[in-house]
Amino acid sequence: xxxxILCTTEDERDQVKLLVKGHKVPLPQRDMAxxxxxxxxxxxxxxALENTLKNRPKL
Numbered sequence: 001x002x003x004x005i006l007c008t009t010e011d012e013r014d015q016v017k018l019l020v021k022g023h024k025v026p027l028p029q030r031d032m033a034x035x036x037x038x039x040x041x042x043x044x045x046x047x048a049l050e051n052t053l054k055n056r057p058k059l
Contacts, residue, residue: 007016027035 007012007018
């Protein structure tokens with residue numbers, strides 16, 4: 001069974017089309033690479049913030 005889910009932002013500038021097959025969502029390799037890149041960027045930013053807070057002077 002397949003289901004197509006459409007989501008549009010309120011300003012109608014962006015739209016997501018998602019095809020669900022069973023309980024899985026197939027993604028093109030480009031999208032998977034972008035997701036991994038976003039995860040890596042988030043991890044790096046999170047680590048930088050953690051280090052900043054750890055090294056700040058005590059008040």
